[in-house]
Amino acid sequence: MAKVLTSKEENYSQWYNDLVVKADLAENSAVRGCMVIKPYGYAIWEKMQQVLDKMFKETGHQNAYFPLFIPKSFFSKEASHVDGFAKECAVVTHYRLKNSEDGKSVIVDPDAKLEEELIIRPTSETIIWNTYKGWIQSYRDLPLLINQWANVVRWEMRTRLFLRTAEFLWQEGHTAHATAQEAQEETKRMLEVYEEFAQNTMAVPVIKGVKTENERFAGAIETYCIEALMQDGKALQAGTSHFLGQNFAKAFDVQFANKEGKLDYVWATSWGVSTRLIGALIMAHSDNDGLVLPPKLAPIQVVIVPIYKSEEELNRISTVANKLKKELEKKNISVKYDNRDTQRPGFKFAEYELKGVPVRIAIGARDLEYNTVEVARRDTKEKETLSLVDLDAKIEHLLENIQNNIYQKAVDFRDSNITKVDSYQEFKNTLDNKPGFVLAHWDGTSETELKIKEETKATIRCIPLDNKLEDGICIYSGKPSKQRVLFARAY
């Protein structure tokens, strides 16, 4: 078989880059750091959106849309928020172009300078809280549960398709509540939505946790996250949910009259996941033959490939294939019948493996004779010949089976790559020899965390929420610790 991808073992990051391009998910664009998401990659994002959007609606949220541009002055209102984003903001300074003197090029018209520069949103807290001020007067206006699907821009120095690009697509939820407790519950609720989505839909197991002060969102009181483990042993933050306290309400003066008629600042949350999830999806499941997609996110769940020697034979196969396609579609399974005459079967097999289609059905002359088809599953590469009788039900079951198998495989991988260590030496050895999550005692100080990061490049991914308390001593400082935290090198 002709090799199209660099193997994971040879060069993991090259494998990833090759895969994204060869599977036709995305490519680099003419704009530095920005990607073009191609139809096949975008179809995966659309599926993610559909599932998430339904979950948001089910938890009481509504979609809305806020501007791409944010007046510069808004940023300075919340001090730690500016600090967090100032270094990576794109700024609009002018609103007009004109022809250059020699007529050969177009230049920015110096007479069209904006009085106040506009920042292209790196996130929307400021414009949204500025808006919420006008929407909230009374406890009767609360809670306010809004989500928006949007693009954001963070001027990244080093970019990688899906994992880190200057512009990316995401959703950001922004909610306002009457009490701290309610906002905290919202923060946790959405974290659970993300967890459920990652595990049930993406088949990616995640660990829920709280971020340390260093890793916290700029402007948040508390940042919760879901952390996933990639096949190379590096961690990837797959989603975050923030309890913002009254920080933004105070910065934008959003007060409400409570039941007692007293004015109080509202309590806020924000939460988001991005197209980075596609990167997580790729790195969690795929192999050296290409993408492995969980059926729930696969744009094409089943592909049917005819194998024929004459046009007459193709016609007979097509009759069977089209009938099967209809039956499967009745069960809400997305099917592609690839009857292109320009490609040979072997080529198509390889192509759909590269693109991660979960199930492939091949139908040839032999099958016509015996009323069978050859069914191949992408996750295990197993092939079997099945009767056409009740095939639609069997395929439906197979897709569920694949979804579960992919998830279980990822869980096993994750679980076997969490290592408990009790000394700094052991910690460093583990990072170098058995990459993955490392559970270790930490004294709770930023100072220790930063030292460890500096020396090992590992960061505290989170303090797991379901952590059991356990007395121990910090692997770095030797000071007492009440619980282990989750370390890893991360994307």
Place this chain on the structure above:
RNA sequence: CGGGGCGUAGCGUAGUCCGGUUAUCGCGCCUGGUUUGGGACCAGGAGGUCGCAAGUUCGAAUCUUGCCGCCCCGACCA
């Protein structure tokens, strides 16, 4: 943004050190035919501002300068 490497057809490349007719090869593409149960084969064909700009020279893919872009390594990050 600092250090290193690289830009030659849609993709991957040879040629660059040491300047010299018509820029190499493979994949892909087009046409015709034979094929079709794991990335087919034969024959013919099309496709190039050698990243951009300026300079040196009788002559530049090749030398010089500037710029742009990409990749890798660091600092920063979802």
